[in-house]
Amino acid sequence: MTADDIIRVAVTVSLVQVGCDLLARYMIFQKEPYQRAVSTLERRKAQYDKLVKEFEGKTGKQQEKVKKRMDRAKDDLGEAKSAVAAKHTTPGMLTSIAFVLLFRILGTEHSGKVMAVLPFQPLSLMRKVTLRGLDFGGDMGFNIFKESPGVQSVHQACSLMFIYLLCNMGVKFYVHRLVGQQTPEGVGGIMALAENPKIAKGLKEMGLDPDELKQD
Structure with missing residues (x-):
């Protein structure tokens, strides 16, 4: 790390x-x-x-x-x-x-490396990203991570x-x-393609509104 x-x-x-x-x-x-x-x-x-x-x-x-x-x-x-x-x-x-x-x-x-230590404990939903692929074993693992200053939880690890x-x-x-x-x-962006009259007509035939797609 x-x-x-x-x-x-x-x-x-x-x-x-x-x-x-x-x-x-x-x-x-x-x-x-x-x-x-x-x-x-x-x-x-x-x-x-x-x-x-x-x-x-x-x-x-x-x-x-x-x-x-x-x-x-x-x-x-x-x-x-x-x-x-x-x-x-x-x-x-x-x-x-x-x-x-x-x-x-x-x-x-x-793979499996702790890349950084966050200064806070992220929410559970965010942890699915921050902890993804981490392996707390070996030289780059938890033994080094837990010795970092300010670390209160393993959930502060960042992959x-x-x-x-x-x-x-x-x-x-x-x-x-x-x-x-x-x-x-x-x-x-890419939705500018829908401004082509031929493409817009094709989208309408498929039940799609080009104007609504451009707004999205």
Whole structure:
């Protein structure tokens, strides 16, 4: 149970995230198809915003005519958003797989080790994560753990699972914000795919409301 183990896990998570982001940038985001998709999105967004302003300045039948054009522009914009979101979906899925494999590798290396001692006793539900995979036998076990200052209960032990989750929510997130390719403003996440009129129609035929999915 040393700080070196925790730092090593955090650094490994950072390096893997950087590698995934750089690979995605080289394989997808710097390629012409992605650049063209983003350019199309920007152009259609500008067209839609222009029609919205025109609609607000009209009244009566003139407004109805603009409304029809605005609806078509909205569908075109949704299709463009879907195309860009699809480009981000594949690297996101591959990165998730990479981190599942990384957890398996780290789990083998740190199996049964107490990675840290929490300054409090977590609730029973939280212990299912913090104590998962711990083995209090051997050199890295309870004999060392119980001698740590401030330890009142074995439930304060912390396994790799908890450290890995914290690294994924903190280190991995901020590394991706710094290095990774962010989705253009207004595109959102994977649910932007539902803004494609064809996909939205298919979801409705299956009894799903695309608007409710995007809200979730």
